[in-house]
């Protein structure tokens with residue numbers, strides 16, 4: 001993974017010093033909360049319902065065991081013993097004290113981490129495929145490009161006061177696990193016929209109040225043009241994006257209002273002027289960054305593990321875990337292993353300090369010390385020997401982290417919602433917990449198969465409900481919490497915005513509604529090989545509507 | 553009136569005049585709005601652009617301009633940064649670029665790196681910090697700026713000061 005050099009660590013230390021100065025000015029009263037707000041937001045500090053919240057960047061979801069241990073330490077010393085992994089591959093601490101945040105950031109800097117640009121109207125933490133460098137279907141490792149973009153976008157002098165936040169996601173596989181088509185810029189790294197690397201460039205996707213699927217504006221942008229082209233897009237957006245209404249300020253609205261053809265013309269014109277400037281990426285520099293992401297020392301192994309096969313034959317828990325939580329690895333005999341943070345009855349994405357330590361230990365012992373955070377709010381050990389899976393599974397069981405539900409109905413994405421978030425209309429976490437409890441039976445979950453439920457507590461859509469196979473959106477109806485259901489959304493290479501199925505349901509009926517939807521699917525699917533999304537695309541919304549609203 | 557000059561790292565006196573649109577053009581160095589400027593008023597060698605103005609229609613007139621003042625209506629309106637870059641890169645403008653309006657100390661370095669030469673600011677805390685030289689700064693940068701800075705390792709990195 002990427003390691004800071006002297007330059008990077010100087011940068012982060014200087015930034016901590018700057019923020020320490022800002023906090024001191026706030027605490028002394030020189031700055032009012034209003035004046036302080038934009039400054040703290042540039043460092044990931046929010047004022048939430050009950051306390052300040054700090055959001056820490058985990059660039060493109062890559063963490064080392066050492067870093068995770070530090071996060072566990074911070075959870076213990078500065079918070080209430082746990083942290084919350086978000087859908088943007090970040091980590092949030094919900095109970096930090098403002099006066100201590102500079103020290104906390106200093107501790108983060110010790111392990112090459114920061115909270116820069118995790119909020120504010122700037123380029124946010126760049127996200128990437130959480131199986132990068134491991135997935136069997138990967139054409140190009142997206143991490144070097146995500147790292148270059150992270151660096152380039154850090155305290156960018158031109159793009160720190162955009163009309164609105166700006167999110168970039170990068171993948172390097174045809175199968176899109178980074179949801180690039182619902183980002184402001186989505187990049188798919190690929191190779192042309194000669195093996196040269198370039199990017200399919202998507203612009204103007206997004207969720208929130210007006211969900212939109214991105215438009216592809218370049219099929220193959222040469223690697224060396226990456227920064228110049230992104231600069232061109234950002235400059236056009238910075239100048240032309242709307243600033244009169246924050247709900248219309250994202251680039252997706254600009255693309256929509258300007259039209260795809262005009263936007264492309266503007267971007268290309270800007271790009272022409274940026275060609276041949278110092279923004280051109282020399283191949284040698286890309287190679288230097290890529291070297292940090294060289295694969296670990298993987299052994300030559302047979303594709304199947306006799307140990308694992310025989311152990312899981314006699315252990316239903318292990319066998320279920322293997323079936324659900326392992327993903328094909330590019331190297332024979334290895335797997336990418338998902339650690340679900342969706343234990344039944346727990347808050348999705350939460351991990352205790354002890355659990356973080358346990359994962360760090362296991363990663364060091366069995367997985368080259370490397371951990372990933374997925375936008376599905378789970379952790380991943382990207383390089384694990386199949387032979388080691390039984391021992392690892394036992395270790396995870398001991399830490400309460402062996403839930404075998406990756407991709408199943410109980411692997412629910414949920415935003416913090418009304419339990420923490422000042423913007424929420426409704427609670428997300430308790431609904432996720434109740435749905436998970438209803439479907440807790442593992443046999444039933446298996447029978448239902450792949451199903452992504454995503455819950456947002458308000459229209460900001462941090463829980464990605466628009467792209468859930470089943471999406472739940474918290475709405476406020478005369479002071480009561482209601483949930484609007486969408487069906488058929490998807491965030492992968494076939495990205496689709498879910499359709500609203502009808503009037504919302506009150507909190508005490510929403511779990512029944514989900515169950516009714518699942519029952520319709522089970523009744524009407526061809527067979528178990530037709531998953532929920534495929535069945536929905538075939539049969540449409542009608543059968544679900546009549547089941548949900550029949551008795552009314 | 554005094555402006556902060558990035559090149560000198562100090563405040564200096566300034567004699568530019570910024571007449572209102574309905575006032576007559578004074579003697580001396582005057583900077584006027586785009587509307588007035590495009591009407592090619594005699595003598596105006598300075599141009600004031602507000603966030604939201606475009607650079608369309610300025611044509612060759614920029615060649616005789618000595619000052620472009622870019623106005624920040626609110627610190628959070630980042631358009632002038634991009635206008636500054638376009639003025640330099642697309643229009644080849646080489647005269648003085650000045651930031652005017654709602655600027656906080658935390659933006660000073662962004663302005664310098666976006667190619668501004670001078671700063672005409674009203675925020676007392678910022679003026680004080682600039683005078684006293686107590687700004688806490690980040691001197692490592694991950695992107696080439698508009699000013700000449702020391703390259704540092706990778707092609708996109710720079711060190712200032």
Ligand code: SF4
Nearest residue numbers: 415421424457458462
């Ligand atoms: S979706 Fe709304 S409620 Fe949920 S975290 Fe985002 S802003 Fe808060």
